[in-house]
Amino acid sequence: MGRYLLMRVAAMVPTLLLASLLIFFIIELPPGDYFENYVAELQAAGETVDPAKIEYLRREYGFDRPLMERYVVWLTNMFHGDFGYSFEHERPVADLIGSRLFFTMLLSFLTIIFTWAMAFPIAIYSATHKYSWGDYGLTFVGLLGLATPNFLLALVMMYLANVFFGVSIGGLMAPEYVGQPLSVGKVLSIAEHLIIPVIVIGTAGTAAMIRRIRANLLDELNKQYVITARAKGVPKFRALVKYPLRMSLNFFVADIGNVLPAVVSGAEVIAIVLSLETTGPLLIAALKNQDMYLAGSFLMMLAVLTVIGVLISDILLTVLDPRIRLQGRATK
Template structure:
């Protein structure tokens, strides 16, 4: 187990290096850069452009260097915790993400907890009480959750809240707290608005998790070892928790690899529709404006969380599922 742990840990380093190169190449793929887009925008508005200033900015931020030198400069800054400079916001990336990153983590963690807390008991009930009225009811709700796009659900909530309750549920806090420092009143305002984006973002994930966990648990409940346990007179609750439920938790563990990057990306479309001050819309704007350091830092951080999440899920799956035998394929 320790050997597997070290191997998986060592694989992360070249994986992240390859991903960083791919991200840098993709960001650089569109013709031009942010400064060229900025010049075109000024010229379209009839404003004068100072060539000396543009050349100074190119030298200052290394845009006149060869691509491999730009990559080494960017990657070296990432290793030192320097995420670069955002041209669009005229600030270091560390200052730009600021509160947006913390708010995104709060919303995403709340959504993940919502998915797990709601889907786990419903899936267990539906599997144990297969073909009951409750199972049919929750299955129907699950299909609705899977078929309804999150942005459409957000628009429906916005409409009904405004039309029938005359309240605005857009945003994540009251307007007076947007640029205010953190306080207890601001935190309470966030909590009062938090349940709506959590419900919108978490509903599709909840429906999908219910279907996967229910299917896995039904498959385990029909296996021979469960039938043998029942024949030996094991209590149903103990038999369920000790073996089939434990094995059926694999989807929860395997989802860690995809859940961690969602702490940063969030739901971009839902954030735009509901005017949520999260990092998703900022990442979209950075890609549109070719703000390379801001977009690259976001994508690299998400890639790191993905690799870390896959590593954690692999280790936990090996510990949780006794059927997994590391290195068994090499001995056959």
């Protein structure tokens, strides 16, 4: 195990270096840079632009240097905890992301808990009551959840909440609590505003997870070891949980590599529709405006979390399923 971990951690270094190269150069692919876009926006609005000021800013932030030199400086600064400066928001990138990270992680964790709490009982019931009316009904609901676009569901739920409950769901809290210290009223307002985002974001994930758990569990329930356990009189619940359910969760554990970056990035489109001040809209705006230090640092953070998540999922898979080995062994 120790040797395997060392090899995987060593392999993470070139992987992340390659990811940083791709991130930096893809962001640089569109013509121009942030300052050129900024000048174009000012001129379109009829405002005058001081060319000397723009040139000063370009020199100040190193945009007049060669591309590879800028990449090396950007990567070196990240190792020292300096993620650069956001030109659009006029703030350091670390401060900007940090100001939205708590609510993003809170929303993501609540969504994950909601997804798991809904998906597991429904999937187990569907698999153990195959082709029953309950199975057909839950299958229909699951397919409906997969087919409904999240942004459309968000708009419908915002309308229903406003019409039937008189609640205006937009943002992460009521306007009077923005910038105020934490209080009971602020906590209740945040909880009220998080209900619809959690349901909307979790719906598609719940539906997809139900289908996958049901399919894998059905496959395990038809295997010989389950039939033998039942023939020996093993209680139904134990015969279900001890091995079949455990073996059917391989994909669930393997998906941790996608869960970790999702916790930080949040649901970008839904966050825009519901006006949530999370990190997702921040990333989209940074890519749109070529705010390269903000966009590049954020994407690099997601790459690091993805690599770490994949490593964690590989290790957990060996614990969950004894048939999986971290290293192959020679066979005769």
